[in-house]
Amino acid sequence: MRDMTRHSRCVEECTRTRIPSTPRLASPDFGNGTPFEELSVTTLSFPQAPVADWLKVGRERSSRRSYDGTPVDATAIAAIEQFAHTFHPSDVARTVLLRQASPRIFTGIVGSYGKVSGAPSALVFIGTVGAPGVDECVGYTGEAAVLEATRLGMDSCWLGGTLNAARVTDAVKLKSGERVFGISPLGYATSRTSFAERTIFGHTSPGPKPRKFAEETAPGFDSWPPWARAGVEAARLAPSALNRQPWRFSYAQGRITVAHEGSDAYKKVSKRLDCGIAMLHFELGARHAGVSGHWELLSTGSDVASFVLD
Numbered sequence: 001m002r003d004m005t006r007h008s009r010c011v012e013e014c015t016r017t018r019i020p021s022t023p024r025l026a027s028p029d030f031g032n033g034t035p036f037e038e039l040s041v042t043t044l045s046f047p048q049a050p051v052a053d054w055l056k057v058g059r060e061r062s063s064r065r066s067y068d069g070t071p072v073d074a075t076a077i078a079a080i081e082q083f084a085h086t087f088h089p090s091d092v093a094r095t096v097l098l099r100q101a102s103p104r105i106f107t108g109i110v111g112s113y114g115k116v117s118g119a120p121s122a123l124v125f126i127g128t129v130g131a132p133g134v135d136e137c138v139g140y141t142g143e144a145a146v147l148e149a150t151r152l153g154m155d156s157c158w159l160g161g162t163l164n165a166a167r168v169t170d171a172v173k174l175k176s177g178e179r180v181f182g183i184s185p186l187g188y189a190t191s192r193t194s195f196a197e198r199t200i201f202g203h204t205s206p207g208p209k210p211r212k213f214a215e216e217t218a219p220g221f222d223s224w225p226p227w228a229r230a231g232v233e234a235a236r237l238a239p240s241a242l243n244r245q246p247w248r249f250s251y252a253q254g255r256i257t258v259a260h261e262g263s264d265a266y267k268k269v270s271k272r273l274d275c276g277i278a279m280l281h282f283e284l285g286a287r288h289a290g291v292s293g294h295w296e297l298l299s300t301g302s303d304v305a306s307f308v309l310d
């Protein structure tokens with residue numbers, strides 16, 4: 001993934017794109033003096049996204065855990081830092097770049113297996129604890145940085161479980177009420193997949209791991225309009241914790257609703273966070289098919305959000 005280092009057009013273009021409306025949940029004050037009535041966390045969209053480029057790199061990328069230790073190109077690291085700093089479509093999620101990441105922030109699954117090695121830098125995905133929609137906002141916001149880093153030639157891997165949260169927290173400045181939801185190494189992966197990547201993570205060939213068929217995550221998909229089908233196809237390739245792909249799409253009255261399947265009991269990574277990642281991919285697919293729209297966040301049971309055409 002080392003071939004692209006030109007400066008990101010979308011860094012300058014990306015803007016905050018909230019549409020104010022009334023939050024559906026109670027509005028607690030988390031002690032930082034900012035009640036949630038003022039935060040209006042209800043919609044997510046990224047009209048300025050470099051749609052074609054992100055769809056392309058989203059198709060090609062895979063999670064990489066073995067890096068060659070080379071520092072990221074200076075122009076590229078400045079661009080991703082600027083992107084992370086600028087792109088925050090909700091008030092409850094943000095991404096921070098650690099230019100120099102200590103290897104001690106990555107932990108293994110069994111002993112040293114699964115441990116990330118040789119990554120010079122990292123992204124840190126941060127959210128406001130307990131805020132309505134925080135998991136999906138962290139997923140959506142963080143995945144934008146992951147795709148942009150990929151576009152700039154870097155490799156990456158979302159980590160929600162195999163990280164040392166205390167050490168990451170020491171390395172970033174959290175605001176009151178925030179916590180770290182995940183991280184990703186950034187750098188250039190070794191040209192060959194490591195033994196652990198092949199044996200534990202099943203990466204024997206380049207590109208993403210196998211995914212569910214569209215019909216499994218979107219029953220009735222064949223009869224949906226082209227933009228909705230394109231969104232589902234793009235969302236299929238989204239990464240998820242344990243590759244579980246918990247998102248389920250339904251279509252009614254011109255809008256797509258995403259919900260997570262089953263219960264959300266695996267506490268290390270909420271399925272809603274995976275859904276937030278898939279929501280960004282869905283939006284790219286839908287935009288590429290010629291429509292514009294935005295996500296309205298839902299807070300009822302397993303429902304996560306609805307994509308509504310503008």
Ligand SMILES: Cc1cc2nc3c(=O)[nH]c(=O)nc-3n(C[C@H](O)[C@H](O)[C@H](O)COP(=O)(O)O)c2cc1C
Pocket residue numbers: 061062063064114157158159160161162163182207208209239240241242243269273274277
């Ligand atoms: C939210 C999230 C959390 C993840 N947490 C971990 C983790 O703790 N450790 C790990 O090795 N991989 C983790 N992954 C990477 C997934 O295992 C990987 O995305 C999935 O198996 C699909 O593989 P691919 O990204 O190569 O297509 C995580 C991915 C996501 C999206």
